[in-house]
Amino acid sequence: MKTLQDYIDKLNALNFKEMYNGDFFLTWEKSDDEIEAVFTVADALRFMRENNISTKVFESGLGISLFRDNSTRTRFSFASACNLLGLEVQDLDEGKSQVAHGETVRETANMISFMADVIGIRDDMYIGKGNAYMHEVVDAVTQGNKDGILEQKPTLVNLQCDIDHPTQAMADMLHIIHEFGGVENLKGKKLAMTWAYSPSYGKPLSVPQGIIGLMTRFGMDVVLAHPEGYEVFEEVEEVAKKNAEKSGGSFTKTNSMAEAFKDADIVYPKSWAPFAAMEKRTELYGNGDTDGIKALEKELLAQNAEHKDWACTEELMATTKDGKALYMHCLPADITGVSCKEGEVDASVFDRYRDPLYKEASFKPYIIAAMIFLAKFADPADILKKLEENGTPRVFK
Template sequence: MSDFQSYLDQLAGLDFSGMYGDDFLHTWDKTTDELRAMYAVAGALRNLRERNISPRIFDSGLAVSLFRDNSTRTRFSFASGTNLLGMQLQDLDEGKSQIAHGETVRETATMISFMADVIGIRDDKYIGEGDAYMAEVARSVDEAFHDGVLDHRPTLVSLQSDSDHPTQSSADMLYLINEFGGIENLKGKKVAVTWAYSPSYGKPLSCPQSLITLLPRFGMDVTLAHPEGYDLMPELVEKAKGYAAETGATFAQANTMAEAFEGADIVIPKSWAPYAAMERRTKLYAAGDDEGINKLEKELLAQNATHMGWCSTRELMEKTAKGQDTIYMHPLPADIAGVSCEHGEVMADVFEDHRIGMYKEASFKPYAVAAMIFLQKVKDPVDTLKALEERGRARWNQA
C-alpha cells in the first residue's frame, strides 16, 4: 500500500499532460517529466498486479501488433502489457494480408484500426525506413479519424525502429530504478555501453542508441565504446552529449572494453552493425542488389571476426566498481561463447553469473508497454489508479 501511494505522490508533482492522446515513438520525443511519469505508472501497475488487483481499464478493445523483424521478449511483452489493461491482441501477418496485392500503408493502417485502441510496430532493419513507416501509419490514422472513418484514433507504440528501442530502454530504466532503490539514486552512476563481438552481422543500432540518449537525462555518466568503424548515428551521439551537458553528467567515448568497464557500476555490452554499413545495406535492398548484399555481408562478417576479443569475461568484470557483483545487462538474446556460438558477446560463466538479473530486467518490459499506453489513454492517471485500487477487483479469483 505504501509503495502504491508513493507512485501516486510521484505523479502528483509531474507535468505529463502532453502524453494524453499522443504516440510513443522515441524517448527523446518525451519530456523528462513524461518519462518519470511513465516509470511511476509502470511501478503502480506492477504493484496492483502483484497484490492481485486487476489493472484493467478496458472492458473490451483491440491491440494490433506488426513485427517486421523477429522478436520474443518484445512480442510477448506487448501481448502481456496490452492484456494487462484489458485488450485482446491481434497480430498482423503481412504475408496473409492484402499488402502483397498492392494495399497502401494508408489503407492498411485504416483497415486494422476499426475499434483498435493501440498499434505496436517493430520495423528496425533499414536505416530511415522504420521511423518513416511509423510516421506514415500515424498520419494515416490521423486522417481517418479526422475524416470520420474511425470513431477514435488508436495510439501508436514503437516496438523498435532503426533509431530507437523505447520499450527496451524503458524496461532497462525500470530495472535500474528497482536495483538502486529509486530514480534519484541513478545520478552519478557510471555506465559502460559497449560493442561486443557477434558471429552474425546487421544487428540494429537502436539498442545502444536508446541507452546513450536516455541514461544521461537522469544524470548517469555514460561511456560508449566500440572498435573503430562501428559508429552509431552521429546525430544521436550528439543528442547524448547534449543531454549529458544539461544534467551535469558525462558522456565519453572509448576504443576498448577495458577502458569502458573501468570503475563502471553497470555494463551493457551488445553487438551492433556499423552505421555506414547499414546505410549501404539499406541502399542495396532498395535497389534489389542481391549480389551487393551478399558481398557486404561477407565483408562485415570478416570485419567482425577481427574483433573477437570484444567479449565480456570475468577478467573484464574485475575492472568494474564491484567486480563480479557489478550489474551486467543485455536486452537478450545474447551470443554466449561456447553455448549459442563458438565466440560471442559474453563468456558462458559471466552470462550465468548474471542470468537471473537479465531475466528480471526483461520482466519490466510488459509494464513499460502498459504504462506508455495507460498515459496515452487516461485523462487523469492518478484518479484512475486510485479507482482501480479502490475497486479491488481480483485479477485471479480463487475460492
C-alpha cells in the same frame, strides 16, 4: 513504495498532460516528467498485479501488432501489456498481408483500426525507414479520426525502430533504478554501453542508440565504446551529449572496451552493425541487389571477426567497480561456448547474472502498458485510484 497511493502522489506531482492521446516514438521526444510518469505507472501496474488488483481498463478493444521480424520476446511483451489492460492482440502478419508505403499505408492503417486502441510496430531493419513508417501510420490514423472514419485514434507504441528502442531502453532503465534503489542514487555512476563481438551480422543499432539516448538523462557518466568503424547514428550521439550536459552527467566515447569497463557500475556489452553498413544494406535491399547484400554480409562478418577480443570476459568484469558491475543485455545474448564458439560474453559471467537479466526483461510488459495507459487517460492517477477502490481482483477470490 508500499501503497498505491505513493505512486498516485508521485504522478500527481508530474506534468505529462501532453501524453494524453499521444504516441511513443523516441524517448528524447519526451520530457523528464513524461519519462518519469512512464516509470511510475509501470511500477504502479506491477504493484497492482502483484497485489491481485485488476488493471483491466478496456472491456473490449484490439491491440494491433505489426512485426517486420519474428520476435518471441517483443511479441509476448506486447501481448502481455495489452492483455493486462483488457485489449486483445491481433497480429497484422506481413506474411498474411502486404504492407507498403504511401497511400497503401494510409488505407491499411485505417482498415485495421476500426476497433484498435493501440498499434505496436517493430520495424528496425532498414535505416531511415522504420521510424518514418511509424509516423506514416500515425498520420494516417490521426487523419482517419479527424475525418470521422475512426471513432478513436489508436496510440502507437514503437516496439523498436531504426533509431530507438524505447520500450527496451526504458525497461533497462527501470531495472537500473530498482537495482540502485532510486534515480537519486545514479548521479556519478558509470555506465558502459560497449560493442561486443558476435558471429552474426546486421544486429540493429536501436539498442545502443536507445541506451545512450536515455541513460544520459540521469546524471550518470555514460561511455560508448566500440571499435573504429562501428559508429552509431550521429544525431543520437548529439542527443546523448545534450542530455549529459543538462543532467550533470557526461557522455564520452572510446575505442577501448577496457577503458569503458574500468570502474564501471553498469556494463551493457552487445553487438551491433556499423551505421554506414546498415545504410548501405538498406540501399541494396531497395535496389533488390542480392549479390550486393551477400557481399556486404561477408564483408561485415569479416569486419566483426577482427574484433573477437571485444568480449565481456571474467577478466574485464574484474576491472569494474568492486568487480561486480551490473551486467545488462536485451537478450538473447551470444554466449561464448554456449550459443556460439566465441561471442559477446563469457558463459560464467552470463550465468552469474541470469536472475538480474530476467528481471531486467520483466519490466518491458509494464513499460508498454504504461505507455498505453498514459496515452489513453486524461487523468491516469485518478484511474489508478478508482481501480484500487473498485478492487476487482485479477484472479477471482
